[in-house]
Amino acid sequence: MAEALPIVVGDPAATKAKPVMLVDTLGNPIGGSGATAQQVQGNVAAATTDSGNPVKVGGVYNLTIPTYTAGQRTDAQADANGRLAVHLGGASASATDAFSNTVVYPTIGASTAAVNGRLLAVALHKSNGATFDRDRKPNATSRIPSAAASTNATSAKASAGDLHCISGYNAAATVRYIKFYAKATAPTVGTDTPVITLALPPTSAFNINMNGHYIATGIGYGLTTGAADADTGALTAADIVGLTVTYA
Numbered sequence: 025m026a027e028a029l030p031i032v033v034g035d036p037a038a039t040k041a042k043p044v045m046l047v048d049t050l051g052n053p054i055g056g057s058g059a060t061a062q063q064v065q066g067n068v069a070a071a072t073t074d075s076g077n078p079v080k081v082g083g084v085y086n087l088t089i090p091t092y093t094a095g096q097r098t099d100a101q102a103d104a105n106g107r108l109a110v111h112l113g114g115a116s117a118s119a120t121d122a123f124s125n126t127v128v129y130p131t132i133g134a135s136t137a138a139v140n141g142r143l144l145a146v147a148l149h150k151s152n153g154a155t156f157d158r159d160r161k162p163n164a165t166s167r168i169p170s171a172a173a174s175t176n177a178t179s180a181k182a183s184a185g186d187l188h189c190i191s192g193y194n195a196a197a198t199v200r201y202i203k204f205y206a207k208a209t210a211p212t213v214g215t216d217t218p219v220i221t222l223a224l225p226p227t228s229a230f231n232i233n234m235n236g237h238y239i240a241t242g243i244g245y246g247l248t249t250g251a252a253d254a255d256t257g258a259l260t261a262a263d264i265v266g267l268t269v270t271y272a
């Protein structure tokens with residue numbers, strides 16, 4: 025088959041003054057775009073079944089990753105074994121809560137370290153219903169070794185937190201109740217509305233896993249003899265002993 029040689033279409037004498045188009049002997053344009061253009065292009069269009077032998081995409085190994093400026097063309101970087109080098113980056117979190125639902129983690133900066141395998145540390149977050157907070161293990165406690173003859177109003181945490189476990193012993197012969205409030209200060213038991221009410225069985229130990237239940241504003245609690253939100257029934261001294269509330 026004869027080789028398609030380029031020919032000039034246009035007035036040769038005017039090529040310095042006017043643009044010309046190069047075509048091969050079959051009339052196909054050299055360069056440009058389109059299905060017949062003589063340029064490197066894929067052998068099938070997008071969204072069609074793959075076919076033929078794909079062009080291999082390669083990279084270059086550099087012990088030190090080069091630094092580029094905006095607008096420059098770059099090489100794909102590979103490690104000493106030919107594996108694609110990927111730089112993972114993101115917005116610095118500094119163990120901060122309340123990430124927006126629209127937070128985007130862009131790739132930032134340029135690494136100048138040698139390209140070696142590294143472990144990736146992932147900090148899990150949970151939604152609190154509006155934003156995302158760190159998934160934290162319990163790291164603090166509020167304790168009442170022996171309940172007073174009152175409602176034992178207590179402020180465990182003055183800001184939003186995660187309630188993990190409530191444990192202790194109900195020494196009374198009847199049910200006692202622990203109520204949790206979303207408050208940054210000690211609750212006014214009987215006036216404030218609790219967000220959680222738990223029954224503590226009589227003459228029994230209790231160990232209640234709250235699985236990191238999120239309480240906004242703060243974590244406050246009190247102890248009563250009745251289940252109603254407005255109940256102000258005070259405990260008898262030492263009704264509840266060894267009360268420990270763990271939270272984060």
